[in-house]
Amino acid sequence: MSDIIIRVAARGDGVTENGRHAAFAAPGDTLSADGSVVPGPHHQTPPCGHFPRCGGCQLQHLDDESYAGFVTDRIASALDAQGLTAPLRPAHLSPPRSRRRATLHAEAKGGRVLIGFSEEKSHAIVDIAECHILAPELFALVAPLRALLQRWGFKRRGDVHLALADQGADILVTSFSPDGLEAAEAIIAFCQRHGVARFSVDDGLGAETRWEPEPVTITLGGVAVPLPPGAFLQATQDGEAALVAAVREAVGNPRATADLFAGLGTFALALPGKVYAAEGARDAILSLKGAANAQHRPVFAEHRDLYRRPLTKAELDRFDAIVLDPPRAGARDQAEALASAAVGAVAYVSCNPSSFARDARMMVDQGWSLEWVQPVGQFRWSTHVELAACFVRQASSG
Known part of the structure; x- marks a missing residue:
């Protein structure tokens, strides 16, 4: 059989x-x-020799058609579990070797330093010799960084946060803080040789920058925003563009928009009209505030924990449209307030179809229509799925 x-x-x-x-x-x-x-x-034949041991990818055996189907099915299944349906657009897939942000793990073992992703369902590190998801500029740093950490006595397990900023690669290494002039000169030489924009270390007391010849920024909505070490960015520039386009379509041309869980301003700086941006991470919201002010953008940025203090219905009703992009847990309390708000349109960006569907159920029960969902697969060949969705108020039958 x-x-x-x-x-x-x-x-x-x-x-x-x-x-x-x-x-x-x-x-x-x-x-x-x-x-x-x-x-x-x-x-398909998996392109990477580390597959399936490396936990960075779980689905390299799928061709693009079946991988796109997986991305869409994840969202459809989550909605179905809440008794919801919606028009699902074709999935947007980021290409291979386009990840501009990733966290690798590092560990001293057997007299050498391993750098890579963890094995699937394990803490063991796959010491990567190739990678088909990282941007080539980032992967090119792995081998020389391995040698640098080994030379300067990296002894514990830590993380290597990599990101591509406007000025080049941004590196933050945790559980690492070499002292002395010789170590400082080695880090500077490494950064100069490999065109690194910034090199920071964190031994548990916060990021300490060891090399940053010019302020590191990331351009969002045409504005150069100061980039804190280890800050959140959309995983690929391609995926970010797809999400921004979907958000702009969903909200239309509002005079005033609230961008909730705004981060560094991925959406706030791409929206027309006046924007209120709320974010719980202090370094991110200060970066957004400074960049918007410098460019005279009409963005009012507030440091606000939306889990402890979500916007109330009265606050929400001041806006023509709402954008929210919460963490994986979703935005249960904020969605509950939003469900009863008199707002014209809502763009909901999510990295977790299950929490999104739960929040969508609350909104639909309060008279919202889930107009469409745009699936986005920017974590190539992984089971991690993102989306942008459009909600509008249903016309009253009375």
Whole structure:
């Protein structure tokens, strides 16, 4: 007896119509009675030699069509679990080697330093010798950074935060703080040799910058925003552009918009009219405030914890449109207030289809219509799915 794989479940297993699961199976594959998988038309040869051991990717065996289907199905399944449906647009996929932000892990082991992603469901580090998701400029730093950490006595387990800023690569290494003139000169030489924009270390007391010849920025909405070490950015520039376009379409041309969980201003600086931006991370909101003021952008930025103090209905009603982009937990309390607000349109950006669907259910129950959802797969070949959605108030039947 054999079965055909019809879909890929949320954690990456292939599933047959009768519910059998198989690891590393693609839609169209055949699952034999003995559990072996016979590749079908959508099963591609994984491009990376570290797959499937490396946890950076779970789905390299899927071709683009089946991977796009996985991204869309994740959202459809989450909505269905809440009794919701919505028009789902074709998934937007970021290309390989386009990740401009990533956190790798580093560990001293066996007399050498390992740098890479963790193995799937493990703390063991895959010491990467190739990577098909990182931007080439970032991957090119891995080997020389490995040598630098090994030379200067990296002894503990830490993280290596990599990002591509306007000026080049931004590096933050945790559990690392070498002292002395010789170490300082080695870091400077490393940065000069490899064109690094900034090098920071954090031994537990906060980021300490060791190299930054000019202030590091990231351009958002045409504005150069100061980039704090280790700050959140959309994972790819391509994915960011897709999300920004969807948000702008969803809100239209409002006179006043509230951007909630605004971060550094990815959406606030791309919106027309006046913008109120709220964000709980102090360094991010100060960067946005300074950049907007310097460019005379009509953005009012407030440091505000939206989990402890969500905007009330009265506050929300002052705006023509709302944009929110919460963390993975979603925005239950803020969505509850938003559900009863007299706002024209809402653009909801999410990195977790399940918490998004939960919040969407509250809004739909209060008279909102979920007009469309734009799936975005900017974490190439991973099970991590993002989306942008448009809500509008349903016309009153009375």
